[in-house]
Amino acid sequence: MKTVSASNVPLIRLADEPDSVASAVAALENGELVVLPTETVYGLAADAANGEAVAAIFAAKGRPRFNPLIAHVDGIAMAERLCRFDPLSRDLAAAFWPGPLTLVLTKRDDAPVHDLVTAGQPTLAIRHPLGFASRIIAELGRPLAAPSANRSGRISGTDAQAVANDLGGSVAMIVDGGAPPVGVESTIAKVEDGIITVLRPGGVTAEELTNFGEVRRAGHGAAIEAPGMMTSHYAPNTTLRLDVEKVREGEALLAFGPDRVGGFERAVAVENLSESGDLRQAAARLFAAMRALDGCGAAGIAVEPIPTEGLGEAIRDRLIRAAAPRSESDKR
Structure with a gap:
């Protein structure tokens, strides 16, 4: 069943509707933006290889082009086509994927990801999400660029109607999967010289990461290497x-x-x-x-x-x- 809540508001479709996957994949293949539920927050998704579609993410969010995006994959095999894994990063992926951990890795030269996704950096932030979004990526056969579905710097989207109110008619459809069970974005980590640096805390705790080695924190004000590192972010209009x-x-x-x-x-x-x-x-x-x-x-x-x-x-x-x-x- 299709529903449109108001003019200039995109189609909202329930994740368990029989044709929701096919409809989402068709829109993505057509270069359109689709809001997908994940276990963390709702994501504003586009084909990561399509430069015009990725540019539309930045336009819809009002996001600075220097702020990189996360590429979402359906598993380690797709991830390896995009990035080079060191042994510790591979262990982290094996332990926490699918799930709320993003790894920043060296991007392969031939990775099918547009430069806008990496903001021109030699690294790529990559994650295997849990649930519906992973099904979409597997069906599409390509990674998705998918930051949180909200205006840049504002409160992240954790329900479909809030996303519709925030992003208006800038997306083709929103898939409603209910409230995300984690509720905050993924942890972003980068391995260098055998040390795990947490660039952004999130759904995987630092205590969990310490089971795999020494953990450091980038801290507020660090150079932007990944999403969610801007000093002002996730902000309401009220102070x-x-x-x-x-x-x-x-x-x-x-x-x-x-x-x-x-x-x-x-x-x-x-x-x-x-x-x-x-x-x-x-x-x-x-x-x-x-x-x-x-x-x-x-x-x-x-x-x-x-x-x-x-x-x-x-x-x-x-x-x-x-x-x-x-x-x-x-x-x-």
């Missing part, structure tokens, strides 16, 4: 105030855990990421909760402290970037 001890008049509250900070009763609205303090639940709810508070009319959003361990690192990374000062063009 965020992190690690608060007290809610100010007119603020909404992004809460975590069973205990509240001072002044919570005066909050314009409250969204609790996890009343039990479960970081996986908090990660899965993060962007939807931010979007809900962003639209409640509050003067700002106060954010309660989030632990730094496990997925808390990825959650805090998104919140720090969301709270970072923005340029005037970012605020538009």
Whole structure:
């Protein structure tokens, strides 16, 4: 069944509809943009070899051309046609693919990926997603460039209607797969000299990576080698105030855990990421909760402290970037 929610809003099709895969593949082969559900967030997908289609991703998102994209594959065989694997990166792929880990590897000269995907760099960020998106890639037979489905720098898309509202008529169709189980983007890692550097924390924790070797963190403000490394990113229109001890008049509250900070009763609205303090639940709810508070009319959003361990690192990374000062063009 086909549904169009409004004019200038793309077709929204459920992932379990019989012809959803064929329709998505046909649109991608035609050079169009398709929004696909993944286990992390919704992705804005195009044929990675089609320069015009990849350029349309940048146009739809308003994304700077110097910010590279992730190429998504259906497994290690396709990945090896695109990149050269060192032994440790191969071990990481074997352990975490399909799943929320992106590896930055040296791109092969003959890789069927347009230069826009790599932003002119000799490396390529590559991931094997779980579920529907992997089926699409396998059917297409080529990698997909697929950043998060949202306007550049804004809150990532974790439901189909939010994506439709954000991207409007710039995509051919949106495949609705429900709420992503992970809820934050993939971890991006790069192996150099046997050391794993986390360029962006995400769905695979640093603690999990330490089982394979020494782990370092690139940190905020590092040179942009992969998506999600810009200082200001994942941002609502409303300003965020992190690690608060007290809610100010007119603020909404992004809460975590069973205990509240001072002044919570005066909050314009409250969204609790996890009343039990479960970081996986908090990660899965993060962007939807931010979007809900962003639209409640509050003067700002106060954010309660989030632990730094496990997925808390990825959650805090998104919140720090969301709270970072923005340029005037970012605020538009």
